[in-house]
Amino acid sequence: MWKEWPLVAFTIAGQMAVGFFLVAGFPLFLLDGSHAVGTTREEGLAVLAVVLGLLVAAALLSFFHIHHPLRARSSLVNIRTSWLSREIFFELVFIALVAVEIVLVWGVSAASGLSRGVHVAAALAGILFLLSMIRLYMLETLPLWNQAYTPLSFALTALSLGAIAAGFIWGGIFILLSLAFVAAEIVISFLLAPGHGVYRSRPTPSLRPPADVPRYLHPARLASSLAGLSLLGAALIWGRGRAVEGLNGKEWLVAAFALVLAGQLTGRFLFYGLLARPGR
Amino acid sequence: MVTQYGFFFDAAACSGCKACQMACKDRNDLEPGVLWRRVYEVAGGGWEKKGEVWVPSVVAYNVSMACNHCEKPVCGLSCPTKAIWKREDGIVFVDTDACIGCRYCEWACPYTALRFDARTNTVSKCDFCFEAIDAGGAPACVASCPRRALDFGDLAELRKKYGDVRQIFPLPDPSQTEPALVIKPHRDAARAAERAAEVANWEEV
Structure with missing residues (x-):
């Protein structure tokens, strides 16, 4: 993985x-x-x-x-x-x-x-x-990836990280947007996790070997994104609508970005790890 | 002229001796860990109560599987460099000089036929022993099977001879790739899914 x-x-x-x-x-x-x-x-x-x-x-x-x-x-x-x-x-x-x-x-x-x-x-x-x-x-031959989780998670990764980055410059509506995107990403990760195989369920019949992914990755991803979401909320409050004007808001935003990014990286490792490669 | 070569596999006859696997490795001088043909041991079931009696409900059989030289080879369709191509007689080849080693085809193939070869840093797979075929011989796996559980030939002829079953548990839906494969199922295959059968030798395949 x-x-x-x-x-x-x-x-x-x-x-x-x-x-x-x-x-x-x-x-x-x-x-x-x-x-x-x-x-x-x-x-x-x-x-x-x-x-x-x-x-x-x-x-x-x-x-x-x-x-x-x-x-x-x-x-x-x-x-x-x-x-x-x-x-x-x-x-x-x-x-x-x-x-x-x-x-x-x-x-x-x-x-x-x-x-x-x-x-x-x-x-x-x-x-x-x-x-x-x-x-x-999303190939037909990859049922583990050929489902709603893939497009939703990829699009929300793009939008949430992009919105937080925009929040650094313009604050306000962009922090609000990033809050919505990160929250949506957490919800779909939670709801679609069983189908996506994070609980060791994998599409059968299959000649693919079972994945050997650490069980802690999924909760770690959710925890990191939730912490990021909380800090985005703090950034919105402390930044008072325009983060660039309030140092406090900007610092919250940096921490929120780091946590959301860590959540995305963890989630992506999980994404690839669930589809084990055969042989060496 | 053959337009699509294919394999026949008799699951009822296969004893799981892996002679086909070894013959393939020997003929193609494959590194340890690289398997172009693999024998999956499928096992499941246990005991079930019928009335007052406990009876065994075990399912156990073997599936010998290599590249099925599919009529719709998703490996080649997904390869970004066109390194995977199909000959006129249906045999699917990997051009290791064109392969960039992205390993996307490994994911795309539901039969896990593509295997990464660390010697060449490219993927590799069964080439149907094309040199032997072209010389009028047989693929090494077919020739080596002591129980004649494997056969090869023109897919249309194989279907006439053996029928048109292309899937037994745990093979994927054949409509995904249209494999050039005909199977004679083992009697346990129909009950494998309901008895939660699984491949029992992942470390070997």
């Missing part, structure tokens, strides 16, 4: 990048509407830089998962049928469009029609990247 750490890191970083990009695009619609990302040019650049950094880190981490990284360029050749090819393709498109948006926001005008067009295209690529990541695990 622990051997799957590159996949855990890749999926969490990639999903957080998508979530942050999508959630941070809210000001375009909710606030003054003058910038594609953020409410000022500096905020926009900061968000885009973090998203790009996360995506590049995810891409680099994914190399630790494959055993012939020098052949990785050929992983795009089966886009017609392979969701893994599609995932890689859409990640590369997403990276390219975010990089182009950074250039546009930096050098031209964040409010230009071109940068907005690029932003919408990048958001679409990000969504397709996330969808490919979800579909990749």
Whole structure:
């Protein structure tokens, strides 16, 4: 199970990048509407830089998962049928469009029609990247993963981490959003756990070996996310609506982010650990 | 010309001696831990009370399983590099020079046919002993079975000869991949699920 750490890191970083990009695009619609990302040019650049950094880190981490990284360029050749090819393709498109948006926001005008067009295209690529990541695990031959838990947990990972990150900058509604997303993630983890096999139930008949996952992982994941949820509540109260203005709120937010992230990492290890690989 | 090679497995005849497994390892010089053909020991049941009498309700049989060279090979469909491909005669191959070792196919295959080979850092699997087949011979597993529980040939011919059963417990739903496989079930197979049977030798497969 622990051997799957590159996949855990890749999926969490990639999903957080998508979530942050999508959630941070809210000001375009909710606030003054003058910038594609953020409410000022500096905020926009900061968000885009973090998203790009996360995506590049995810891409680099994914190399630790494959055993012939020098052949990785050929992983795009089966886009017609392979969701893994599609995932890689859409990640590369997403990276390219975010990089182009950074250039546009930096050098031209964040409010230009071109940068907005690029932003919408990048958001679409990000969504397709996330969808490919979800579909990749939802094969008919993988009943343990081919169920509601997979899309819900992947999407909520993206949205909750993205909303907390946005909460650092804008506070208020974003902390409220992150509260809702983290709460939803806890509820679905709790409710869908039996079907997802965390109690050692696995789809039968099966030629797959039984998983050997530590029993403490599921409660540890829930406890960490619940603690994070409590701190988000504290951040909302102490930050008085705009966390960036209240140091106390921001500190709560950092701790909440760390706990929610720890919960997500634990949950993801559990996700991969439940489907044991045969042989060595 | 053969358009789809397939295997026949007689679960009623298999004694679980694992000669097929060993012959496969020997022919293909497989490392310890890498098994292209495996023999699963299925066991379940116990005692049940019928009236005033306790009677055994044990189910026990073996399933010899390799790559089934599926008509819908999900391993190849999911491979990002097209390293898994199907020959005209239906045999599914892994091109180890193209495989990046992502091991996604390992997850995709419900028969767990794909096995990671640490020597090449790629996945590997049964190639139907294609060199022997092309020379008019038989796969090593088929040739080695002392009870003739395995056979091979054109899938259409196998179906004519042995019927069209493709699934016994604990094999997956064949509609997922359309395996080129025909099975003669063991008499216990129909009761295996209700008697909570399980594979009893996970450490060997």
